[in-house]
Amino acid sequence: xxxxxxxxxxEFKSYFYSPTAYVILALFTALSGVxxxxxxxxxxxxxxxxxxRAAQYRMAPQTLNVNLMVIRPYFYxxxxxxxFILPTITMxxxxxxxxxxxxxxxxxxxxxxxxxxxxxxLAGLAxxxxxxxxxxxxxxxxxxxxxxxxxxVISGYLGLILMGAAYISMGLFISxxxxxxxxxxxxxxxxxxxxxxxxxxxxxxGPVLGxxxxxxxxxxxxxxxxxxxxxxxxVAYYVLFVxxxxxxxxxxxxxxxxxx
Numbered sequence: 203x204x205x206x207x208x209x210x211x212x213e214f215k216s217y218f219y220s221p222t223a224y225v226i227l228a229l230f231t232a233l234s235g236v237x238x239x240x241x242x243x244x245x246x247x248x249x250x251x252x253x254x255r256a257a258q259y260r261m262a263p264q265t266l267n268v269n270l271m272v273i274r275p276y277f278y279x280x281x282x283x284x285x286f287i288l289p290t291i292t293m294x295x296x297x298x299x300x301x302x303x304x305x306x307x308x309x310x311x312x313x314x315x316x317x318x319x320x321x322x323x324l325a326g327l328a329x330x331x332x333x334x335x336x337x338x339x340x341x342x343x344x345x346x347x348x349x350x351x352x353x354x355v356i357s358g359y360l361g362l363i364l365m366g367a368a369y370i371s372m373g374l375f376i377s378x379x380x381x382x383x384x385x386x387x388x389x390x391x392x393x394x395x396x397x398x399x400x401x402x403x404x405x406x407x408g409p410v411l412g413x414x415x416x417x418x419x420x421x422x423x424x425x426x427x428x429x430x431x432x433x434x435x436x437v438a439y440y441v442l443f444v445x446x447x448x449x450x451x452x453x454x455x456x457x458x459x460x461x462x
Contacts (some may be wrong), residue, residue, distance in 0.1 A: 363429025
């Protein structure tokens, strides 16, 4: 456990030694802020038009649902931003060790491949959670000026973290197969995008294959989280994908270490 903690600290701190981390943080915050502004602006405009219409026809204004019109679509937008941003986080996790030639040092110190993978995975996940913190501040404004339900926000962030963990585990696996960070980023994004859109093919496939493709789709399992529903089957899906990503990463590192 001490080895995992030490490697986690090293990897997590290394993100902030490079300007890339600050660019990623700024880009993620800017994009999520723009989407939040656009969604809230649309909600305010809808509420204003409804009040104008109610005053004109002397009717009671409609009760607009903040969770339905703001929080839920915002989480979908965050999921989309995550799809594009996370490969830039995972691309360096192991490929950078190969590029700099420090991977041989990892093989000589008393640390197992499993501890290496665990430390790097947790560091990537921790950095992703750091990216989500500004979005939490954005959503806190909704509670400051309104009264939305808190549970959909909690479940939405749980879904984002689980989905992010799945992306990170897959990106880590791709990173263990190459020393080129660009290839690792493109490969991680390609695999993540495939898991995002595979469910669309279910509309054109047969009933059995269609259901399989829809189940494989990573975004389909996020929908309930965005709606405030925590389903254990969706949690199990993400845990399974994380386990597979870590397993394949471990086997790749073990094979390289054995050849070394």
